[in-house]
Amino acid sequence: MKDIKYIFIDIDGVLYRGNHPIRGAREFIDYLIEQNIKFICVTNNSSKSPADYSRKLKNMNINIQENEIINSGVATVEFLKETYLKENYNLSAYVVGGDGLISLIQNAGIKIEEKNPDFVIVGWDIAFTYEKMKKASLAIQKGAIYMGTNPDLTYPSNEGILPGCGAILASITAASGVEPIIIGKPKTLIMEIATKRILAKKENSIMIGDRIDTDVLAGKNFGIQTALVLSGVVDTLEVSKSPIKPDYVFKDLMDLYINLKKSRKV
Ligand SMILES: [Mg+2]
Secondary structure (H helix, E strand, O other): OOOOOEEEEOOEOOOEEOOEEOOOHHHHHHHHHHOOOEEEEEEOOOOOOHHHHHHHHHHOOOOOOHHHEEEHHHHHHHHHHHOHHHHOOOOEEEEEOOHHHHHHHHHOOOEEOOOOOOEEEEOOOOOOOHHHHHHHHHHHHOOOEEEEOOOOOEEEEOOEEEEOHHHHHHHHHHHHOOOOEEOOOOOOHHHHHHHHHHOOOHHHEEEEEOOHHHHHHHHHHHOOEEEEEOOOOOOHHHHHHOOOOOOEEEOOHHHHHHHHHHHHHO
């Protein structure tokens, strides 16, 4: 790893799995803080707020603050603030998503409105219905800007593989004929928002994640170095089969941490 000064880190499968910290996560974060290497956690999962994530991580002795975490809901709202909200304070949105996403959007000063909204904003919604699909589709056909927090088609759970935000987006796209603007990985808008948060320079940045199709691809799309850790959903066989090759592959964060330390000594 060359000249790393800024690190983008996925959370699930990298720092912890379920309720268990992954080997090396605590040591790695402590090292980054001690060495003053800037980092930011970037997750597509917006069902937990940055405060929730920080609390969960700190309970595992992984010392990450709320402002060092960006989820796809937060990134969506920051994107709106930097674009449309800069010129117009009187905007409205129809939101398909959980209470967390709805309050983020309201707190940004966007009015929630079903009939003629400026935006249709879609996140993961466990209460998604035909009625919501209909309202979203009608608003989009009338010209509302269609946005999705993240493209993940599925979501692993104890029950099995469940529909994710991407599956909801696919149904609204099928109904309306319009493709959404997507914020989350592997798209780069979330990476741009995260970059601004830590004032990162691309040539000194690396993305660390446990998924090739989201994390590694997001890093590649954004033009930074990429490291895959095998502590999450991907194994070595999948890496060898994939056309997308990470720059580095490590067993877990402990393995990566040892290598990073060595590369900074020389
Ligand atoms: Mg992950």
